[in-house]
Amino acid sequence: MREAILLTYMGAPSTLDEIKPFLFRLFSDRDLINFGVPAFLQKPLAYLISTFRTPKVKPQYEAIGGGSPLVRYALDQANLLEKETGIKTFLGMLYSKPLLKEVVKEIERYSPDRLYVLTLYPQYSVATAGACFRDVEKFLSKKINYTFIKSWCRNSYYIEWIQKSIGKELKDLKEPFILFSAHSLPKYIVENGDIYVNEIEDTVKLVMEKFKEIPYKISYQSKVGPIKWLEPSTEEVLKELKEEKRKEVLVFPISFISEHIETLYELDVEYGELANELGLNYKRVKLDHKNLLLIKALSSEIDKLRKE
Template structure:
């Protein structure tokens, strides 16, 4: 039997409920929130919090949010866009590659995607979470799920992990090209809104360093100390995009969305940032969400609907949510370049699970 020379590409995104009804959303939220990297506390306490407090009160509210963006024909925007991107990337890369999509929570699962790659007898897998910035709750969680899916195999395929690509010129240029046409419209300010994280999770990325960043201020340029810090990577992403677009420092700001609970999260939060812009006399704002490569609940409902409603109620005239990269031809070609740049020489054999994790995952939290 000839030896396979195919390389598997495992694309990973966070996931989506199977449908927007309360039962499906509850099931999805349970899987999501019981991830120890998402809710960082002992298992028993996490179980009590999730099943005793969060799910009974948030499931129906979240279901209503999903219903507001659910497509009658295509279903979940995140899933339909991700599937289209997967198909187009496969066409772009050609028959030497096998591209499979796995969602960290929900379906299609990472385990199902690994089965697809195994059936195609790939001898190498590039694990590519579709998160531009690195975070333990997203990227590390995805890596762990991959290792869990592979640990029953006696022989691991050669693995290469892509832990972040916010700094890649291919990503920056593709994202800038999506934003650029909107600069021709009427606007007073641009808000780069990233998914938020609990302050404690980001703080852990500094555990072995002497630096205690003030989280109310902009992060310094990426360096040896903060290179694993999610918040610092978000600020660096913003600076790279601003440079590509020729923006002045006074043209834009950074914020963090999707805060839940009463614990401290990294800031400034997006709602407060919008209120500040109103106080500064801004009337027309563009909102960019660079931590999402595909439009989803957080961009379509939280920004396009709720943030816009807030902005107008505060006296603003227009809030324009700029689309994500989605499955655009330029993004497909750009991500293909990122994939192809991953050298076989830098690939390592993922041997024992513990060793693989220590080699591949430098935890943010």
């Protein structure tokens, strides 16, 4: 049997020139962000927002090297997963190159008997993993037999990867407080029944079984626009820790599995500066995207499907 794997993700601008097209595609997606305007106004509004937001975020991408490394790191993961499983692995992004709608053509030429679709989002949300699955169904030929892996937030290899990543940083701290910073979502998505928050909480609960004596909290980052987003924000929690007279905070980006603008700039620069102003000893756990435990987390999810 001829098998193949498709890894999907929203993507990121790898160069400064890709910022505006990426933002336009992102804000045009009504399933991800509904601005509360009629559907026919979504794209015009997305164009305005991307036009005004591009010069604002461009310096941030310049500060991390002129673009996000996310796509490059995702390609690393796809290559490592292919080596681990021996199965041809493709990578497709929703809003940046390599665009999913182009990658599916390569998959169709490869013509697998069975395709396993796995997102690089451990926790499921209709706005992230759900959007990836929606576009696979939209673009991929119905002749291809494919199976979705909805979520892998409780995968034992994934949990161990987080635990060991945190453990390496704890040895230098005397009175640590662990802050799990997750990418935020518009509040209405969760109010409509999305399981994202529950899955974040499940992941954190499993991780903290190894660190039972250490206090922790979950916060949310990266909100954009005037609509209401998940709370508490990472900024708010850092200020609360100061008021509680905490001295040390170790931040783990719980919804991410590789470095990109939200970790390298938002967490490291913006919140790093805020923590410094607050007098907090602030450390952020780096994400080792090539770690064997992480690759085994992905491959073990594929193995489950292969045995069915």
